[in-house]
Amino acid sequence: MSIKSKLHDIKESFKGKTMAPAFNxxxxxxxxxxxxxxxxxxxxxxxxxxxxxxxxxxxxxPCLIFGIFNAGYQHNFAIDAxxxxxxxxSLFVNFLTFDNLMIGSMKVLPLVIVSYAVGLTVEFxxxxxxxxxxxxxYLVTGMLVPLIIPVxxxxxxxxxxxxxxxxxxxxxxxxxGMNILNPALTIRAFLFxxxxxxxxxxxxxxxxxxxxxxxxxxxxxxxILGSYAQNQDIIYSMSDMFFGFIPGSxxxxxxLLIIFGALFxxxxxxxxxxxxxxxxxxxxxxxxxxxGVIEAGIITESSKFYGLMSVPFWEHLLIGSIxxxxxxxxxxxxxxxQTNKGKxxxxxxxxFISIMIRVFNPxxxxxxxxxxxxxxxxxxxxxxxxxxxxxxxxxxxLKLKTA
Amino acid sequence: xxxDIVVSKGLDLRLxxxxxxxxxxxxxxKDFSIxxxxxxxxxxxxxxxxxxxxxxxxxxxFDKNSDRVKFVSPVSGKIKEIxxxxxxxxxxxxxxxxxxxxxxKIEKIKSEEPAHIIDFFLExxxxxxxxxxxxxxxxxxxxxxxxxxxxxxxxxxxxxDFDFITKDxxxxxxxxxxxxxxxxxxxxxxxxxxxxxxxxxxxxxVIIHNVSGPHPSGNLSTIxxxxxxxxKGDIIWTLNLPDLSIIGKALLEGKFSAERIIALxxxxxxxxxxxxxxxxxNISSFIKLKENNARIISGNVLTGVKLESSAHxxxxxxxxxxxxxxxxxxxxxxxxxxxxxxxxxxALTFSWLFPNKKYDLNTxxxxxxxxxxxxxxxxxxxxxxxxxxxxxxxxxxxxxxxMEALGMYEVSPEDFALTEFICVSKQPHQDIIREGLxxxxxxxx
Numbered sequence: 027m028s029i030k031s032k033l034h035d036i037k038e039s040f041k042g043k044t045m046a047p048a049f050n051x052x053x054x055x056x057x058x059x060x061x062x063x064x065x066x067x068x069x070x071x072x073x074x075x076x077x078x079x080x081x082x083x084x085x086x087x088p089c090l091i092f093g094i095f096n097a098g099y100q101h102n103f104a105i106d107a108x109x110x111x112x113x114x115x116s117l118f119v120n121f122l123t124f125d126n127l128m129i130g131s132m133k134v135l136p137l138v139i140v141s142y143a144v145g146l147t148v149e150f151x152x153x154x155x156x157x158x159x160x161x162x163x164y165l166v167t168g169m170l171v172p173l174i175i176p177v178x179x180x181x182x183x184x185x186x187x188x189x190x191x192x193x194x195x196x197x198x199x200x201x202x203g204m205n206i207l208n209p210a211l212t213i214r215a216f217l218f219x220x221x222x223x224x225x226x227x228x229x230x231x232x233x234x235x236x237x238x239x240x241x242x243x244x245x246x247x248x249x250i251l252g253s254y255a256q257n258q259d260i261i262y263s264m265s266d267m268f269f270g271f272i273p274g275s276x277x278x279x280x281x282l283l284i285i286f287g288a289l290f291x292x293x294x295x296x297x298x299x300x301x302x303x304x305x306x307x308x309x310x311x312x313x314x315x316x317x318g319v320i321e322a323g324i325i326t327e328s329s330k331f332y333g334l335m336s337v338p339f340w341e342h343l344l345i346g347s348i349x350x351x352x353x354x355x356x357x358x359x360x361x362x363x364q365t366n367k368g369k370x371x372x373x374x375x376x377x378f379i380s381i382m383i384r385v386f387n388p389x390x391x392x393x394x395x396x397x398x399x400x401x402x403x404x405x406x407x408x409x410x411x412x413x414x415x416x417x418x419x420x421x422x423x424l425k426l427k428t429a
Numbered sequence: 430x431x432x433d434i435v436v437s438k439g440l441d442l443r444l445x446x447x448x449x450x451x452x453x454x455x456x457x458x459k460d461f462s463i464x465x466x467x468x469x470x471x472x473x474x475x476x477x478x479x480x481x482x483x484x485x486x487x488x489x490x491f492d493k494n495s496d497r498v499k500f501v502s503p504v505s506g507k508i509k510e511i512x513x514x515x516x517x518x519x520x521x522x523x524x525x526x527x528x529x530x531x532x533x534k535i536e537k538i539k540s541e542e543p544a545h546i547i548d549f550f551l552e553x554x555x556x557x558x559x560x561x562x563x564x565x566x567x568x569x570x571x572x573x574x575x576x577x578x579x580x581x582x583x584x585x586x587x588x589x590d591f592d593f594i595t596k597d598x599x600x601x602x603x604x605x606x607x608x609x610x611x612x613x614x615x616x617x618x619x620x621x622x623x624x625x626x627x628x629x630x631x632x633x634x635v636i637i638h639n640v641s642g643p644h645p646s647g648n649l650s651t652i653x654x655x656x657x658x659x660x661k662g663d664i665i666w667t668l669n670l671p672d673l674s675i676i677g678k679a680l681l682e683g684k685f686s687a688e689r690i691i692a693l694x695x696x697x698x699x700x701x702x703x704x705x706x707x708x709x710x711n712i713s714s715f716i717k718l719k720e721n722n723a724r725i726i727s728g729n730v731l732t733g734v735k736l737e738s739s740a741h742x743x744x745x746x747x748x749x750x751x752x753x754x755x756x757x758x759x760x761x762x763x764x765x766x767x768x769x770x771x772x773x774x775x776a777l778t779f780s781w782l783f784p785n786k787k788y789d790l791n792t793x794x795x796x797x798x799x800x801x802x803x804x805x806x807x808x809x810x811x812x813x814x815x816x817x818x819x820x821x822x823x824x825x826x827x828x829x830x831x832m833e834a835l836g837m838y839e840v841s842p843e844d845f846a847l848t849e850f851i852c853v854s855k856q857p858h859q860d861i862i863r864e865g866l867x868x869x870x871x872x873x874x
Contacts, residue, residue: 030758054797058762062755062792066859067850068730069752072770072778074796076763078803078853081776159797203800203854294776298805364804365816413816417834424660 030057047153051160079162081296085287086169086354092283093276094134097177098126100273101233104245115271133233134276136181137172144185145171148192152201163202163209163360164192170210170354173277174347174395175217176230183224187216207402208361211395218390226390228252231273247273250345251384251392257333267344278350281343288353297357300366301373305352306343308377313339316385334385348380351394361402365412372408376401431630433623434655436642438812440847442586442771444730445696445789446752450593452690452703458710461504461524462741463489467734468500468557469863470566470870473519481508486533486554486685489522497570501554503687503708505531524709532684541611553679557744558672562653562665564870565841574613574666576657579606581621581629581670582640584647585729585846589692589747591670592627594703599628601677602670608680609668610634619670620652645812650844654813659839671747692748695730696789697723709741718751724792726750731846732859755793763796770795773806773851799854807848813839817848821858824865829872832865842866 033053040046053059054076063070099121106113115121145168146160153160171188191213196205218225229235232247250272253260262272270280278284291297316335319325325335343349356362356376363372376397383393465473472493477483483506488499504526512521535553539545547570550556561568568574582591595602610617616636619629623639630637638656640646649667659665671689678686687708694701699717706715712725726733727743730750734743742749765777771788772778780786807817815836823831842859849858 030760034758054763057758057760058793058795059797060756060758061794061797062724063794064735066857067846068724068726068733068735068750068792069771069790069850070793070795070855071774071851071853072767072772072780072795073774073776073851073853074763074794074855075799075802075853076796077776077778078774080764081774159799161799163802201800203802295774295806296776296803300805359804360802362804364818366805366808369805409819413819413835416814416816416836419814420660420834420836423658427660427663 033057034060044154044157047157047159048150051150051153054159075162076165078296079165081294082166082291082354083169085290085297086166086173086277088283088286089173089277089280089350090134090138090169092270092280093173094130095121095123095126096130096270096279097133097233097276098123098129099271100177100231100247101129101245102126104232104235104247105243108243108245115266115269117269121271129233133177134172137175137177137179137184137276138169140181140184141171141188142168144188145192148189148197152197156201158201161202163196166358167192167209167213171213174210174214174275174350174355176225177233177276178230178236179217179221179224183217183221187213187220190216203360205360206406207399208355208358211355211399211402214395215399218395222390226252231275249274251334254333254337254345257327257330264341264344267341275347275350278347281349284349284353288349291353291357297353298359298362298369300369301357301362301376302352304370304373305348305356305377305380308374308379309342309348309352309381310339310377311374312378312381313337313342316381331385342381342384346384346392346394348377348384348394351380351398352377355395355398356401361405363405363408363412365409368405368408368412371412372401372405375404430635431637431639432656433639434620434641434646434652436640436646436651436812438809439584439643439645440773440810440851441584441643442850443785443787444586444752445787446694446698446701446750447587448589448692448694448701448703448748450590450703452594452705453715455704455706455710455715457526457528458707458714458741459526460509460711460741461502461506461526461707461709462711463500463502463522463524463709464741464743465490465500465519465522467744468492468567470564470867471495471498473500475511475519475522477508477522479508479511482506483508483524484533485530485687486535486679488554490519492567495569497551498556498567499551499554500557501533501685503685532686535679535683535685537683538608538680541608543612546608546612550676554685555676555679558668558676560667562650562659562667562841563663563838564866565843566870568666569664572664574615574664576615576653577609577613577617577666577668578649578653578656579617579619579668579670579673580647580649580652581619581627582625582647583729583747584644585731586644587692587694587748587750588647588729589671589690589703591747592622592625594690594692594747595627595670595674598674598677601674601681602629603632603677604680605673605677606632606635608676613666618652618656620647620649642812645844645847648841648843650839650841651812654839661833661838663838669745669747672745689742689747691742691746694748695726695750695752697751697753706742708744711739711741712736712749713739716749716751720753722754722756723751724754726752730790731850732843753789753791755791755795757793759793773809794855796853796855798856801854801856803853806851806853810847810851811844813844815839817845820865821845821848821856821861824861824868827865827868829869832869833873837865837869840866 195212228248379397473490506526510523623641845858
């Protein structure tokens with residue numbers, strides 16, 4: 027008896043039982059089900075939600091692998107720097123090394139595993155309680171979460187915030203497809219407000235920096251944004267920023283790989299190019315406005331805003347996580363605006379507000395996640411006004427007829 | 430008069446099993462069936478009993494809500510069985526056919542006054558061929574339409590070529606149109622493919638719309654939305670071109686001739702071609718299948734009705750389609766690259782590489798039912814100036830005001846066939862819209 031028919035028999039025996047969703051989640055992971063169309067169209071396209079989510083995950087994998095190596099690289103780089111050795115990042119000489127891979131895997135993979143294990147457990151429990159199939163939404167969330175947190179975050183904090191994010195961010199609204207806030211960002215927001223010392227500063231971005239703080243072997247790694255916010259000089263070259271050999275959240279440092287991911291998402295028609303493009307435009311416009319303010323001499327070097335305001339407008343896209351947010355966070359179809367016109371407005375405002383928060387909040391300069399969460403809340407309002415114009419068009423037509 | 434209409438949004442789905450352009454007379458079916466569920470929204474009240482003898486064109490039942498609307502038998506014979514379901518609702522009327530059909534004589538139309546024409550249609554079973562918008566149901570004979578629309582082609586996959594099946598019906602169809610033009614004081618619109626050489630172009634007093642573009646360019650909603658969008662309170666009557674020949678023959682020959690030329694299509698059919706049959710014929714009299722594990726559909730693959738192996742051609746169907754059933758598992762079907770299935774995305778699905786390939790699709794859902802997640806894809810295949818996902822959601826939470834505001838008066842379930850086909854969440858769009866329309870009809874009227 028083949029594994030296919032064996033599993034089929036088990037599925038039949040589970041039918042109607044409480045644990046059926048749990049078994050089906052594993053079964054449908056192996057085999058797309060033998061369901062046939064019953065009413066409506068007799069044929070369906072090849073894509074299902076699993077394929078859609080899987081496409082997003084595939085576009086994230088390069089960022090994850092880079093993040094693993096970068097975790098190791100930043101650790102060694104910081105130790106060298108503490109010892110007064112300055113090194114130059116080189117992909118094959120000191121980046122793609124076995125040592126970096128080992129250190130990185132040891133730190134990053136547990137975060138990935140905890141994120142998935144805890145999140146999916148919550149999803150399974152809710153699916154069984156509510157008697158519906160396990161929806162695929164968390165597959166992407168579970169991948170995003172480890173990529174947007176500092177490498178040194180304790181695992182238990184991650185577990186607590188994942189539970190909070192999935193329950194409060196998603197399940198209380200009715201599960202996948204019904205949530206208002208992006209679950210991955212809800213998790214990050216919870217971490218940020220509950221454990222702020224673990225989410226910002228110059229220690230958390232490099233493995234072991236927190237541990238060694240105060241000891242003779244202390245190391246540190248300030249992010250570029252942090253340096254700017256404190257009006258310090260930037261020690262990284264433009265190419266380091268672009269390729270990602272810099273400290274930062276695990277998966278969001280390499281702009282090159284994010285751009286690859288974005289192109290893959292746009293090409294496969296899974297990610298909305300409208301949102302990605304308009305977010306970047308919004309960020310550039312805000313950057314330009316600040317550059318103009320500096321140019322006009324309104325803000326001078328004595329101001330605490332000077333550092334980030336004087337960043338050339340295009341450089342904003344290379345620092346921080348605006349690019350990662352635009353490509354992988356803002357495009358979440360459930361929490362974004364759902365009309366095509368609305369997507370332009372939604373994206374533009376995310377970019378615009380991100381840079382604004384970045385400049386005006388030196389204590390915590392990364393504003394992308396707050397901007398996206400804010401616009402998540404306003405997305406239904408944006409859609410409402412877009413749809414109202416369609417409704418008005420119809421009402422005007424009726425008036426014209428009766429007039 | 431003729432007008433050009435270009436439809437830009439939509440999707441032409443190419444499938445294996447297009448019928449060859451030859452017409453064959455089917456072996457005469459011994460048993461026939463009429464399904465009242467074909468006439469959406471009516472409540473059948475029977476006029477016959479089991480074992481009654483009936484003639485072709487004799488009324489079988491009428492609609493309880495509109496008792497002038499009668500439904501007639503396509504064939505003469507004996508009522509073999511009346512199958513009933515819950516609360517004794519009539520599901521199927523089985524008729525054992527005579528060897529030679531005897532027709533009920535249809536009286537000549539009294540005068541060409543609208544009221545007399547309507548009576549003629551109602552009395553002789555021709556009225557059910559006139560449907561109305563809003564709600565896409567059989568027209569209310571007391572209503573006053575602002576326009577009449579006739580669909581002169583069907584753009585759905587593997588659909589019957591109306592030009593081909595009506596090529597010998599010029600006389601009857603012209604007669605039907607001339608009567609329809611006197612039925613109400615309103616314009617008659619016919620949609621034709623731009624490249625069509627139909628005889629309809631020679632007719633006077635009709636507006637021909639030359640339509641180009643992908644499916645659903647043949648759906649009347651698409652044309653109506655561009656020509657004369659339906660506002661609240663508007664009524665439009667719609668007809669299907671092949672049905673006009675039945676109306677025309679009733680006028681010319683004085684009998685209800687239920688003859689249709691239908692397409693026999695699909696990858697599971699071993700002999701795809703056109704066949705001449707009577708409405709309600711048993712499909713076993715003409716269909717030959719390549720495989721036993723096949724889905725037989727009365728209608729097309731997007732909007733048709735699933736038939737069992739001993740079933741009958743449905744009342745309005747112009748085609749019978751058979752495709753393989755997809756009741757099998759697929760190992761890692763959600764992750765592996767897909768070459769043999771169709772997709773509008775490029776998520777490791779490669780149908781975008783082969784725009785002219787003909788697909789042999791089966792009935793597998795390719796995934797499970799989920800909540801709506803993906804946005805922005807429906808708009809690509811939906812040509813009306815309506816927000817498809819928002820109107821579907823309004824129907825799901827039954828907000829009548831919102832449904833009305835978003836344009837429910839303009840849509841019919843078939844308009845959502847393509848969005849349903851491409852939906853990654855596998856939601857039943859057509860059922861959702863139909864339930865929404867039913868609710869509106871009940872609450873608003």
